[in-house]
Amino acid sequence: MEKKPVLSVKNLKTYFYTEDGIVKAVDGVDFDVYQGETLGIVGESGCGKSVTALSILRILDEKGRIVEGQVLLDGVDLTKIEEQDMRKIRGKDIAIIFQEPMVALNPVFTIGDQIMEAIMLHQKVDEKTARNMAVDLLRKVGIPEPEKRIDQYPHELSGGMRQRAMIAMALSCKPKVLIADEPTTALDVTIQAQIMELMKELQKEYGMAIMLITHDLGLIAENADRVVVMYAGKVVEYADVKTLFNDPKHPYTWGLLHAIPRLDIEQTRLYNIPGVVPDPLHFPPGCKFNPRCEFKEERCTREEPQLIEVGENHTVRCFFWQKVDEAKKRKVGEFV
Amino acid sequence: MRVETRRTLRRLLRNPSAVLGFSLLIFFTLIAIFAPLICPPQSYDPYMIPIVTWDKTPQPPSEGHPFGIIDGRDIFYGVVWGTRTAFKVGLTVTLTSTLVGLVIGSIAGYFGGWLDEVLMRITDVFLSIPYILAAIVMTAFLGMGLDKVMISLIIFGWMATARLIRANILQAREEQYVLAAKALGVSDFWVITKHILPNTIFPVLIQATMRIGSLVITAAALSFLGLGAPVGYADWGALLNFARNWLLGASGEALRYWYAIVYPGTAMVLFVLAWNLVGDALRDAFDPRLRG
Numbered sequence: 001m002e003k004k005p006v007l008s009v010k011n012l013k014t015y016f017y018t019e020d021g022i023v024k025a026v027d028g029v030d031f032d033v034y035q036g037e038t039l040g041i042v043g044e045s046g047c048g049k050s051v052t053a054l055s056i057l058r059i060l061d062e063k064g065r066i067v068e069g070q071v072l073l074d075g076v077d078l079t080k081i082e083e084q085d086m087r088k089i090r091g092k093d094i095a096i097i098f099q100e101p102m103v104a105l106n107p108v109f110t111i112g113d114q115i116m117e118a119i120m121l122h123q124k125v126d127e128k129t130a131r132n133m134a135v136d137l138l139r140k141v142g143i144p145e146p147e148k149r150i151d152q153y154p155h156e157l158s159g160g161m162r163q164r165a166m167i168a169m170a171l172s173c174k175p176k177v178l179i180a181d182e183p184t185t186a187l188d189v190t191i192q193a194q195i196m197e198l199m200k201e202l203q204k205e206y207g208m209a210i211m212l213i214t215h216d217l218g219l220i221a222e223n224a225d226r227v228v229v230m231y232a233g234k235v236v237e238y239a240d241v242k243t244l245f246n247d248p249k250h251p252y253t254w255g256l257l258h259a260i261p262r263l264d265i266e267q268t269r270l271y272n273i274p275g276v277v278p279d280p281l282h283f284p285p286g287c288k289f290n291p292r293c294e295f296k297e298e299r300c301t302r303e304e305p306q307l308i309e310v311g312e313n314h315t316v317r318c319f320f321w322q323k324v325d326e327a328k329k330r331k332v333g334e335f336v
Numbered sequence: 337m338r339v340e341t342r343r344t345l346r347r348l349l350r351n352p353s354a355v356l357g358f359s360l361l362i363f364f365t366l367i368a369i370f371a372p373l374i375c376p377p378q379s380y381d382p383y384m385i386p387i388v389t390w391d392k393t394p395q396p397p398s399e400g401h402p403f404g405i406i407d408g409r410d411i412f413y414g415v416v417w418g419t420r421t422a423f424k425v426g427l428t429v430t431l432t433s434t435l436v437g438l439v440i441g442s443i444a445g446y447f448g449g450w451l452d453e454v455l456m457r458i459t460d461v462f463l464s465i466p467y468i469l470a471a472i473v474m475t476a477f478l479g480m481g482l483d484k485v486m487i488s489l490i491i492f493g494w495m496a497t498a499r500l501i502r503a504n505i506l507q508a509r510e511e512q513y514v515l516a517a518k519a520l521g522v523s524d525f526w527v528i529t530k531h532i533l534p535n536t537i538f539p540v541l542i543q544a545t546m547r548i549g550s551l552v553i554t555a556a557a558l559s560f561l562g563l564g565a566p567v568g569y570a571d572w573g574a575l576l577n578f579a580r581n582w583l584l585g586a587s588g589e590a591l592r593y594w595y596a597i598v599y600p601g602t603a604m605v606l607f608v609l610a611w612n613l614v615g616d617a618l619r620d621a622f623d624p625r626l627r628g
Contacts, residue, residue, distance in 0.1 A: 059518045062448070084523075091520035098512055106513040108534045117530075118520050169520070 005032035005072075006209045007056070007094070007177045012069035014048075014055045023280045025051040025064070027233035030307075031226075033177060036203065038210040040224030040241065042217060042256070044277050048233040049213045053179045057094060058086050073176070092122040095170035099182035101162035105154040111138075111165045112150030118172040137168040142198060160191035164198070171202060178203075179211045184219065196223055217260055221245055226313075229253050232278060232288040235307065239314040249316040251293045254324050287318070295323040344621050351620065357613025360606055368419045375413045383417055383570045385409040394582055394593045404595035407578040409568060411595065415603050417570030422607055425482065425555045426548035429489045434544045436490070437497025444498070445505030446528055456502070463495045468557060475563045482571070485555055485564045493551070497540055504536035511535075538619065545615035549608035556604060575600040 014026040026048040033039045041049050054060050056071050058078065071078040073093060078086065098104040106114060115134040119125065125133070131150070138146035141164040154162055163183065170178055180199065184192035200223065203210055212224055220227055220241065227244045229237040229252065237250040248254045255273040275292035278284055284291050290300040299319055307315045318324075348354050367374065371382075378386040387408045388401065395405040403411035444455040474488030508514060509532065517531045556573025558564040560580070565571040579596035586592045 054515075057519050059515060087521040087523060089521070090518070096516075096519045098516060100512060103512045104516045106517070106531055106535070117517075117522070121521050166516075 003034050006035050006074065007033040007211075008070075008072040009052070009056065010070040010072065012052065012055060012071065013067045014051050014060065014064055015067050016064045018063055021281050024233050024283070025280065026055060028069070029228075029230070029233070029235050031228045031235065031238065033209045033211055034225075035176070035209050036207045037225045038203070038212055038223055040220035040227040041211060041213045041230060042215060042220055042227060043230035044215060046277055046280065047230045049215075049230055050181055052230075053096060053181050053211065053213055056179065057090055057096060058083075059090070088122070091118055091170075091175070092173045093175055094177045094179065095173070095175040096179040096181060097163070097166050097170050097183045100186050101159055101166050102154075102186065104166055105162055107154055110151050110153055111157065111162075115150075115165070115169050115172055118169045122173045133172070134168070137172055138165065140202070141165070141168045141171070142194075143168075159187055160195065163187060163191075163195055167195070167198065167202070171206070174206050175208055177209045177211060179213065181213045182215070183212075185214070185216070192219075199223075217256060229256070232280070232283060234288065234317065235315075236289065236317045237315070238307070239311070243311065243314050247311075249310050249314070249321040249324055250289075250318050251295050251324055252289050254327070255292075255294075295320050295327070348617055348621050351617060353613050354617030354620070357610050357617055360610035361614055364419050364423070364607055364610060367416055368423050371416050371420055375410075375416045383421065384568050385414045385417070385570050387568075394579075394596050397595055403599040406575065406582070406593075406596045409578070411575060411599050414570045414575045415572065415599055418572045418575065418600065418603065419607075421482070421565070421569070421571045422552045422604075425486055425489075426552050426611070429486050429493060429551050429555075430544050430548045433490045433493035434497050434540065434547075437494035438501055438540065440494065441498035441501035442505060442528065442533075445502035446509070446532075448506075452502070455498075459495045459498050462492060465492065467492055468554065471554065471558060472561065472563060475558060480563060480566065482555075482565045482569065485558050489551060489554060493547075496543065496547075500543060501536060501540055504539060505532055508532045508535050542615045542619045545618060546612050549611035552604060552607055572600040572604045 009029055009031050012026055012029045013024070016023040016025055029048070029052055031039060031041075041052065043049050051060070051064070054064070055066050056078065058066070060066075066079050069079065073089065078089065081089075105111065109117075112131065112134050115137060116127065116130040119130045119133050120127070123130075135146045135150055138149055143149050143161060143164050149157070149161070149165075154165075157165065163186075167183075178199075183199070184195050187195060196219065199210065202208075212220065214220060224241050226240050227238070228235050229244070229250065231252050237244065237248065237253045239247075239249075244253065245257065248257055252273070255271070258271040259273065261267070261270055273292055274294075278288060278291065284301070286299075286301040286303055287293070287296075287305050290296045293300065297320060303319075305317050305319050307317045308321075310316050310321060348358070388405060388410050389395070389408045392407055394407075395401070397404045401410050401412060403415060405411065440455055440459070444452040470492045471485070471488045474491060475484050478484040478487060505528075514527060514531055517527050522531070552572070555564060556571070556576065559571050559573025560577045562577060565574045567574070576597065579593065579600075582593040582596055584590065
C-alpha cells in the first residue's frame with residue numbers, strides 16, 4: 001500500500017552563519033511523515049533535531065538560513081512561499097509543542113488568552129465562541145475545571161498542566177502535522193506517560209501526523225511508527241520502529257541501543273559510546289561518526305558515506321554496516 | 337476585570353508604603369486641582385505669586401500667611417500653586433521622554449544590526465554629557481522659562497528608557513514564548529506589541545514613575561540656579577531660590593528663616609517620596625512574575 005506523505009522533507013540543509021564560521025546544523029535531511037502516523041526523530045543534543053523542526057516552520061533566528069532542500073506540505077514547498085503565506089500555515093497546518101512548558105507560555109497572559117489568540121488567528125470566530133472553544137479544548141486535553149483554569153496564569157499551573165495547555169493551543173486549529181519537540185523531557189515519568197497517551201488519543205481522533213523529536217529511545221519505541229536517527233546534522237538511519245530496535249545497522253544506532261539500561265540481563269557497567277559529539281564548526285573529515293566508531297576503517301576518514309538501502313524502507317549511512325550485524329551475533333548475550 | 341483586579345487592589349491596600357504613597361499622591365492631586373479655591377489668584381496670571389509687601393526680608397508665618405513671606409511673596413501661595421507646576425513638569429517631561437525612549441529603544445532592540453548600533457551610539461553620546469550641565473547649557477541656549485527647561489529635560493532624559501527597553505527586548509526576543517507565538521503564525525508587529533512589550537514595559541513604567549519625582553528635583557535645581565521659572569513664578573525651586581540669600585539665617589540665629597526652606601522643601605521631598613512609593617507599589621502589584 002503506497003500512502004502519500006503529508007509532510008515531506010527533502011535534502012534539507014540549514015546553516016547558521018555565526019561569527020566563528022558556518023555551522024551546518026542540518027546538512028541534508030530527508031524523511032516523510034504520513035497521515036495518522038508518528039515519525040520519531042532521535043539523536044543526541046545538538047544533532048539538529050530541533051533545528052529541523054524550526055526549519056520546517058521557518059522560525060529560525062536571523063543567523064540561521066535554509067540553504068537547500070524542500071519542505072513539502074501536501075506538495076507545496078514551504079521554503080519557497082512568501083512569509084505572509086507561511087504565517088497562515090504556522091499553527092494552522094503545522095503546529096509545534098515545545099520542550100519547556102514552563103517558558104513556552106507567555107507569563108503575563110492567562111492560558112485562556114493564549115489559546116484564544118491561537119484560535120482567532122486562523123479561524124473567523126468572535127471572542128465568545130473562541131472562549132467556548134478554548135474551554136472545550138482544555139477539557140479535551142484533560143484539564144479539570146476548565147472554566148476556572150482558563151482565567152489562570154501559567155505560573156498557577158503545574159508543569160503537566162502547562163504542557164496540556166500547550167497541546168490544547170497546538171491542537172486549536174486541528175493541524176495536519178504536530179511537531180512535538182521533546183514534549184515530555186521536562187516532565188516527570190508518570191506525567192510523561194499521561195501526556196503521550198493523550199497525544200496518541202488525539203492523534204487517533206484528528207488523524208494528524210506527529211513528528212516526535214526526542215532523545216528518549218523508550219518514548220520512540222512506544223510511540224513511533226518510523227524512526228529517523230540523526231547524527232551531526234545528517235540522517236544516519238531510517239527504518240520502521242521494529243526493524244530499528246531489533247536490527248539496527250548503523251554503529252551509532254547500535255551504540256545508542258546498547259546505552260539503554262536493561263533489567264533482564266546482569267550489567268555491572270552501562271555501555272557508552274566513546275567520545276563526544278563533534279564540534280559543529282570542526283566536523284571530522286569523512287564520516288562524521290568515525291572518531292567514535294568501533295568499526296572504523298581508513299575509508300571512513302576519507303569519504304563521506306551516502307544513505308544506502310539495506311532492507312525494505314530501511315536505509316543506513318555507513319560503509320560497513322555488515323560489521324554491525326557480525327558484532328551483533330558475536331556479542332549476543334553480552335549486550336543484546 | 338474579574339478576580340485578578342480585586343486581587344491586585346487588595347495587594348495594594350495591604351502594603352502600608354503603597355497606601356502612604358497613593359495617599360500623598362491623592363493629597364497633592366487634590367491641592368493641584370483645588371489651588372484656585374485654596375489660594376484665589378489675584379492677578380491675570382495665577383502662577384505668579386502675588387506680592388504682599390515690599391519688604392524683602394522674610395517674615396515668619398502669621399495669620400493670613402501660614403507659611404510666612406519671602407521676598408515680599410506669600411510662601412503658602414507659592415507652595416500650593418507650585419504643586420501644579422510640579423505635576424506639569426514631572427508628567428510632561430516623563431511622558432514625552434519615555435515615549436521617545438520607547439520608540440528608539442524598541443527599534444534598536446527589535447531590528448538589531450546596524451540600526452541598533454547607530455541608535456545606541458547616539459544614546460551613548462547623549463549619556464556621556466552630564467545631565468544637569470547639559471540641561472543648564474541647553475536652557476541657556478534656548479532661553480529662560482519653564483517650557484525651555486522642560487524641553488532640555490526631555491532632550492537629555494530619554495536615554496535611560498531607551499537602554500532599558502532595548503535590553504529587555506533583546507532578552508524577551510529569545511524567550512520561547514516568542515518563538516511559540518511565531519510558530520502559531522503571529523505577525524512580527526503583534527509579537528512586539530502583544531507578546532514582548534507587556535513583558536518588558538513594567539520596568540519602564542516603574543522607572544518612569546520614579547523619574548517624575550526626581551525630575552521635579554532637577555527642574556527645581558535649575559530654578560534654584562535661576563535658569564527655570566521666571567522670578568515670582570509659583571515653583572518650589574523658585575521659592576528655594578528666594579531663600580538662597582537667607583540660608584545662613586541671621587547672626588546668632590541660624591534657624592531664623594527656617595520657613596523659607598522647610599515648607600517648599602518638605603513639599604518637594606513628599607512629592608518625590610510619593611512617586612517613588614507608588615513606583616514600588618506598581619511594580620509589586622502588577623508584575624505577575626514577581627508574585628510569590
